[in-house]
Amino acid sequence: MRSLPETGGFFGYWRTHEEGEGMTITLVPINALRQHEQILNENLMRVQRDLVRDGMVKDPIIVDQRTMVILDGHHRYNALKRMGYKYVPVYLVDYSSDHIAVTAWRTGEHVTKAEVMRAGLTGNLMPAKTSRHVVPDRPHGVNVPLVVLKEKPHDDKFHLGPHR
Numbered sequence: 764m765r766s767l768p769e770t771g772g773f774f775g776y777w778r779t780h781e782e783g784e785g786m787t788i789t790l791v792p793i794n795a796l797r798q799h800e801q802i803l804n805e806n807l808m809r810v811q812r813d814l815v816r817d818g819m820v821k822d823p824i825i826v827d828q829r830t831m832v833i834l835d836g837h838h839r840y841n842a843l844k845r846m847g848y849k850y851v852p853v854y855l856v857d858y859s860s861d862h863i864a865v866t867a868w869r870t871g872e873h874v875t876k877a878e879v880m881r882a883g884l885t886g887n888l889m890p891a892k893t894s895r896h897v898v899p900d901r902p903h904g905v906n907v908p909l910v911v912l913k914e915k916p917h918d919d920k921f922h923l924g925p926h927r
Contacts, residue, residue, distance in 0.1 A: 788823055788902055790850040790912070793843060796824070797832045799883035801891045802841050811842040820852050820907045825898055827858035832883030834858065834865075834896045848912040854902055864897040 814820065820843070824836030833840055834856070843851055856863060858876060867874045874894045882889045 787828070787855045788905060789853060789855065790907075791826075791831070791853050793840070793849055793851050795831050796826060796840060796851065796853070797830065797883045797886075798837055798840070798888060799832050799834075799879050800837050800889045800893055802837050803891045806838045806891075807841055807845070810838040811846065814839070814842055814846070814909065818909055820909070820912070821905070822901075822903050823852040823854040823905055823907075825896060825901060826853045826855055827880075827883075828855035829858070830880060830884060832858070832880060834863075834879070834894075835898070835901075837891075843912065846909075848909065849914060850912045852905055852907040852912075854898075856898060862899050866895045866897065868892045868895050 820839065822836075822839075824840055825834040826832065826836075827834060840851060858880070865874055865876050865879060869892075872893070874889070878889070879894055881887070
Protein backbone atom coordinates (compact mmCIF):
# COMPACT_ATOMS: atom_id res chain seq x y z
CA MET A 764 0.00 0.00 0.00
CA ARG A 765 1.29 3.47 -0.88
CA SER A 766 0.35 6.60 0.97
CA LEU A 767 1.30 10.23 1.29
CA PRO A 768 0.65 11.67 4.73
CA GLU A 769 -2.33 14.00 4.53
CA THR A 770 -0.58 16.67 6.57
CA GLY A 771 2.91 15.92 5.28
CA GLY A 772 4.39 18.14 2.65
CA PHE A 773 6.95 17.54 -0.01
CA PHE A 774 9.68 17.15 2.57
CA GLY A 775 7.72 14.70 4.63
CA TYR A 776 7.93 11.13 3.53
CA TRP A 777 6.21 8.75 1.21
CA ARG A 778 6.50 5.14 2.21
CA THR A 779 5.76 1.98 0.33
CA HIS A 780 5.24 -1.10 2.39
CA GLU A 781 6.34 -4.05 0.34
CA GLU A 782 7.27 -7.32 1.96
CA GLY A 783 7.58 -5.51 5.28
CA GLU A 784 10.17 -3.03 4.04
CA GLY A 785 9.72 0.74 4.23
CA MET A 786 11.04 2.81 1.36
CA THR A 787 11.02 6.58 1.29
CA ILE A 788 11.02 9.35 -1.32
CA THR A 789 12.48 12.55 0.07
CA LEU A 790 14.98 15.34 -0.59
CA VAL A 791 18.53 15.10 0.72
CA PRO A 792 21.49 17.47 0.55
CA ILE A 793 23.37 16.78 -2.67
CA ASN A 794 26.68 16.53 -0.81
CA ALA A 795 25.35 13.63 1.30
CA LEU A 796 25.34 11.28 -1.70
CA ARG A 797 28.18 8.98 -2.76
CA GLN A 798 28.79 7.80 -6.31
CA HIS A 799 29.91 4.29 -7.17
CA GLU A 800 30.32 4.77 -10.93
CA GLN A 801 31.98 7.24 -13.24
CA ILE A 802 29.85 9.10 -15.77
CA LEU A 803 29.89 9.63 -19.52
CA ASN A 804 30.24 13.29 -20.51
CA GLU A 805 27.84 12.99 -23.47
CA ASN A 806 25.17 11.49 -21.18
CA LEU A 807 25.81 14.22 -18.59
CA MET A 808 25.27 16.94 -21.19
CA ARG A 809 22.07 15.30 -22.48
CA VAL A 810 20.66 14.92 -18.95
CA GLN A 811 21.55 18.51 -18.12
CA ARG A 812 19.78 19.76 -21.28
CA ASP A 813 16.72 17.66 -20.40
CA LEU A 814 16.60 19.05 -16.86
CA VAL A 815 16.78 22.63 -18.12
CA ARG A 816 14.15 21.97 -20.81
CA ASP A 817 11.74 20.21 -18.44
CA GLY A 818 12.35 22.45 -15.43
CA MET A 819 12.02 19.41 -13.17
CA VAL A 820 13.50 16.11 -12.06
CA LYS A 821 11.05 13.50 -13.29
CA ASP A 822 12.46 10.45 -11.49
CA PRO A 823 14.20 10.32 -8.10
CA ILE A 824 17.74 9.05 -7.73
CA ILE A 825 17.83 5.54 -6.22
CA VAL A 826 20.00 5.52 -3.06
CA ASP A 827 20.92 3.00 -0.36
CA GLN A 828 19.34 4.34 2.84
CA ARG A 829 22.18 3.15 5.09
CA THR A 830 25.24 4.38 3.16
CA MET A 831 23.79 7.04 0.82
CA VAL A 832 25.50 5.32 -2.13
CA ILE A 833 23.78 6.13 -5.43
CA LEU A 834 22.48 2.98 -7.11
CA ASP A 835 20.83 4.64 -10.11
CA GLY A 836 20.95 8.26 -11.24
CA HIS A 837 24.64 9.19 -11.43
CA HIS A 838 24.12 11.43 -14.46
CA ARG A 839 21.13 13.23 -12.88
CA TYR A 840 23.13 13.69 -9.67
CA ASN A 841 26.16 15.10 -11.52
CA ALA A 842 24.03 17.37 -13.71
CA LEU A 843 22.22 18.80 -10.68
CA LYS A 844 25.49 19.27 -8.81
CA ARG A 845 27.10 20.96 -11.81
CA MET A 846 24.08 23.27 -12.09
CA GLY A 847 24.48 24.33 -8.45
CA TYR A 848 21.50 22.61 -6.84
CA LYS A 849 21.73 21.88 -3.13
CA TYR A 850 19.10 19.13 -2.81
CA VAL A 851 18.14 16.06 -4.83
CA PRO A 852 14.99 13.93 -4.79
CA VAL A 853 15.90 10.39 -3.78
CA TYR A 854 14.18 7.06 -3.35
CA LEU A 855 15.81 5.53 -0.27
CA VAL A 856 15.94 1.74 -0.40
CA ASP A 857 17.34 -1.08 1.68
CA TYR A 858 20.09 -2.33 -0.63
CA SER A 859 20.54 -5.47 1.46
CA SER A 860 17.02 -6.55 0.47
CA ASP A 861 16.77 -9.65 -1.69
CA HIS A 862 14.17 -7.76 -3.73
CA ILE A 863 16.85 -5.47 -5.17
CA ALA A 864 19.23 -7.05 -7.67
CA VAL A 865 22.33 -5.87 -9.49
CA THR A 866 23.47 -7.09 -12.89
CA ALA A 867 26.12 -5.95 -15.35
CA TRP A 868 25.18 -3.91 -18.41
CA ARG A 869 27.83 -5.60 -20.55
CA THR A 870 27.52 -9.23 -21.61
CA GLY A 871 30.03 -11.50 -19.92
CA GLU A 872 30.71 -9.15 -17.01
CA HIS A 873 29.62 -9.71 -13.42
CA VAL A 874 29.07 -7.21 -10.62
CA THR A 875 28.01 -7.75 -7.01
CA LYS A 876 26.33 -5.60 -4.39
CA ALA A 877 29.52 -5.80 -2.32
CA GLU A 878 31.55 -4.36 -5.21
CA VAL A 879 29.05 -1.54 -5.66
CA MET A 880 29.19 -0.69 -1.94
CA ARG A 881 32.99 -0.86 -1.86
CA ALA A 882 33.25 1.53 -4.81
CA GLY A 883 30.78 3.96 -3.24
CA LEU A 884 32.34 3.91 0.20
CA THR A 885 35.98 4.14 -0.93
CA GLY A 886 35.53 6.51 -3.85
CA ASN A 887 37.31 4.05 -6.14
CA LEU A 888 34.63 4.38 -8.81
CA MET A 889 33.62 1.69 -11.27
CA PRO A 890 33.55 2.56 -14.98
CA ALA A 891 30.37 4.23 -16.22
CA LYS A 892 27.43 1.93 -16.90
CA THR A 893 28.97 -1.05 -15.08
CA SER A 894 26.00 -1.87 -12.86
CA ARG A 895 22.31 -2.13 -13.63
CA HIS A 896 20.01 -2.19 -10.61
CA VAL A 897 16.64 -3.89 -10.64
CA VAL A 898 14.44 -2.12 -8.10
CA PRO A 899 10.86 -3.41 -7.98
CA ASP A 900 8.16 -0.74 -7.99
CA ARG A 901 10.65 2.08 -8.51
CA PRO A 902 8.86 5.42 -8.64
CA HIS A 903 8.60 7.42 -11.86
CA GLY A 904 7.06 10.79 -12.54
CA VAL A 905 7.54 12.48 -9.18
CA ASN A 906 8.24 15.67 -11.18
CA VAL A 907 10.10 17.76 -8.61
CA PRO A 908 10.47 21.37 -9.84
CA LEU A 909 14.11 22.50 -10.05
CA VAL A 910 13.31 25.64 -8.06
CA VAL A 911 12.64 23.40 -5.04
CA LEU A 912 16.19 22.04 -5.18
CA LYS A 913 17.98 25.38 -4.78
CA GLU A 914 17.05 25.84 -1.15
CA LYS A 915 14.85 23.75 1.06
CA PRO A 916 11.47 25.53 1.18
CA HIS A 917 9.00 25.38 4.01
CA ASP A 918 7.22 22.06 4.41
CA ASP A 919 3.82 21.85 2.67
CA LYS A 920 4.83 24.01 -0.31
CA PHE A 921 5.12 21.05 -2.64
CA HIS A 922 3.56 17.62 -2.52
CA LEU A 923 4.50 14.32 -4.09
CA GLY A 924 1.88 12.62 -6.15
CA PRO A 925 1.41 8.87 -6.43
CA HIS A 926 4.04 7.02 -8.39
CA ARG A 927 3.26 4.46 -11.05
